[in-house]
Amino acid sequence: MGKNVEIYDCTLRDGAQAEGISFSVQDKLRIAQALDDIGVAFIEGGNPCASQADMEFFRRAKSLKLKNAVVSAFGSTRRKGVSCEDDVGLAALLAAETRVCSIFGKSWDLHVENVLGASLSENLLMIERSVSYLKGQGRTVVYDAEHFFDGYFADEDYAIQTIRAAARGGADVIALCDTNGGAFPDQIGSIVARVASAHPDIKLGIHAHNDGELAVANTCAAAFAGCVHIQGTFTGFGERCGNVSLASVIANLQLKRGYICIPEDKLCLLAGTARLVADVANDSIHSRTPYIGRSAFAHKAGMHIDAMSKSSRSYEHIPPEAVGNSRRKLTSGFAGRSAIISLINRIAPDVLRDSDDTSRVLKKLKELSAEGYEFESADASIDIIIRKALGVHIPRFTVLSFKAFTEKYPKDSRITAGVMIKVDVGGKEELAAAEGEGPVHALDKALRKALKVFYPCLSSVRLTDFKVRVLDGESATAAAVRVLVESTDGKSSWTTVGVSRDIIEASLLALVDAIDYKLIMS
């Protein structure tokens, strides 16, 4: 019998406060869908008072068909000297029309007096009234006790009074926050245990930051001591050093300590979901990141590789497949036969797991991975690669040549970008040219212009997303570039990928796959 804890993901709110991360509404919707797929209980979507875009997310999130998660809107207790009814923050929370609202309030006397400029008793009222106001409007309320542990160190009695105020207001969960991320697991464990035993009526949560590189340990210690609600961001994005990484917490607690955080059959989605979140955020997962990183199960020392061949437990704390990652003996990193056979069988149902065909596909994917390809989200490119490796791909067109230029003339502030491209379809050549906003846009227009002559169905195809990721940033502008392109024909959508040291070529490779896939499916 596992101990159940609920996972509350803040990627879309706290995660967006990380340096270099900013999400479009579309990005947020994609991440929310992925978080629901893996089975988290709560998705904190944003702060509707601080951002119009977040309000728009809440509007559009209503049409997401979520199976596991509920969406939560984040804000704060009402301002000092304002009634709840007149508080713009609380009004925005209600306008977001989510089932759950999370509000943070102050537990540290330093913050109450120096930051809010409120009296200690006034702060208690602000907490209680804000919670009970939202409860009165039918919301489930998560109360975040900001700086709870720092507050507890400074004035234990007052910190406890703040969470009692939230409990009086009717809070459904009270999350104790290590906002500055400086506490230790022995401290968190003993404080949570004391609070839990003195206040058994309160459902406790934990919200840890990673400033001491202790967030995962702190979160686990809190769970061991009685917290049943765990906040964090899936891949550890967040202000400063980040929030706790939920991927690590879920794997640690569920694989090793008998907890149930997400449905058992979803654990194998951990690494893939993390990669998707990072891709959408245009960030990367550091290769040494526990459980989900590319090197997490990579063996380099010869002695280790040798021992691994005798027993896989030799140098692995868990089997990598358990979290959807894979073992690498520092060759290349695509998942094995089991992962790929289902994709092959969608195209060729009779191919067997241990056949030469499967080996050929795996070999090709490994080669491409080594070049910097990543197939996590590029479903259509994988389909085409499998077809080619199986020898069932029918070439429908060839790009014979192209010329892309960008120029700026003296005394002219405008930049012109254009492309000339020549394609061959069944022995017939077609030359087309187009200008665009930059060379990639022009390339896309010119390529479809040339091919539409032969394939009118391409008229319905348009690109909906375009992402560029520089691989190995250290070699700077000479580094390889990975381009991800998302296309739609109005009915379905698909993603393709291209990698090259030249961004124009990488884009062309992804665009060619995108069109090829449409023609295959037509």
Next chain:
Amino acid sequence: MGKNVEIYDCTLRDGAQAEGISFSVQDKLRIAQALDDIGVAFIEGGNPCASQADMEFFRRAKSLKLKNAVVSAFGSTRRKGVSCEDDVGLAALLAAETRVCSIFGKSWDLHVENVLGASLSENLLMIERSVSYLKGQGRTVVYDAEHFFDGYFADEDYAIQTIRAAARGGADVIALCDTNGGAFPDQIGSIVARVASAHPDIKLGIHAHNDGELAVANTCAAAFAGCVHIQGTFTGFGERCGNVSLASVIANLQLKRGYICIPEDKLCLLAGTARLVADVANDSIHSRTPYIGRSAFAHKAGMHIDAMSKSSRSYEHIPPEAVGNSRRKLTSGFAGRSAIISLINRIAPDVLRDSDDTSRVLKKLKELSAEGYEFESADASIDIIIRKALGVHIPRFTVLSFKAFTEKYPKDSRITAGVMIKVDVGGKEELAAAEGEGPVHALDKALRKALKVFYPCLSSVRLTDFKVRVLDGESATAAAVRVLVESTDGKSSWTTVGVSRDIIEASLLALVDAIDYKLIMS
């Protein structure tokens, strides 16, 4: 009175087992010097039996003038069925002529039987004899009990017998290893406490890996329970998910728990030393890395920045200067006067917070933000924008025209990218051309080629990072693109930004700022 622990750095040995890391002898010497400067007690230099280069390092390390650290050579217990005198590994250790030798041996029955193929009693003899042999040769011996905790879980009694064997052999320190990195701090803490109280004659150490993202917590728990010797790698490099990061351990224990790990006046070298180690390793420190990362003390949320101006303890667990890092207030279009005035005053100390000058700068930053600029990390671009808005920017060059092309000819699989660019410096024109790996690389080369004619100091400038972010991916290839460029002249580094619908133009804008900033600072 602080509790003293000794720091044993394995960057040059275990760190070199990280994916993507390899050190030359020269690299190792530089890192060893830096580790000595910051005051670690031991530097593990490598495995003289496995690598000729490591043997060369030990030879050359003798001429390093180390003030704090001693160098240690790493190897293993003698092989099964070979006498110590005839064992090539032990011979190599002695040939390294270091004062300290570290050898690992097996504590986990699974490894003894399945990997070594030895009997349990034979393994005990191998441990005891190898240690006593090295002791007999006058060496200080650190014995690494590999997989000690996994061994303890599997067969507590046998695991204890292995360390007793090392103690009988005369080991000066016995380091308990969580080799697979899967243990929890509550487990490590209670096992170390039991071992320490049952075996008070043994000087205990800890060697933790980070596979559960718990290495820092595990190492601290071991120290609290009685380990006085701490192994790790300075920045966390290592096999799979890495070894414990000594930077985090040192900062946690010394700043917060009353331990003395390195001399008190060296703590402020932590971030700089970490950066040097990463630079030499040609790796980068992830920006969110606790204590030493670029974002570790970076504040983005407006609410946080506002609170920080009232009390710096608001959102910081320690003052960043304590570890040689610095606070950064990320500037976004929404940041107010308080965030921007300190930047203005670095250029023009007399400008006031509420002056027209400040308003003009803010207005310009808001306009640029609306276009998609993001300044949080682009320190150099912000500097230039402020100078321009204040009217104190001196134009040093103008790009008059350029032409960038990428082409692929029929029947030719190669792609060619080239750029022709014309600049004006004080009325003199210069035309230059360059080819590159893609148009941006060519643009960078051509621009600096043209400008070096006038400004030879640009020879030292090179790009170290290049990032592309597609803004509003929904309009796909016609979307605006933000390019971030990080440059260095070998002494300092700076970041610039450019935004345009054309990726070539966005890159050009960032490159122009990068060069302009170097010229301003020269």
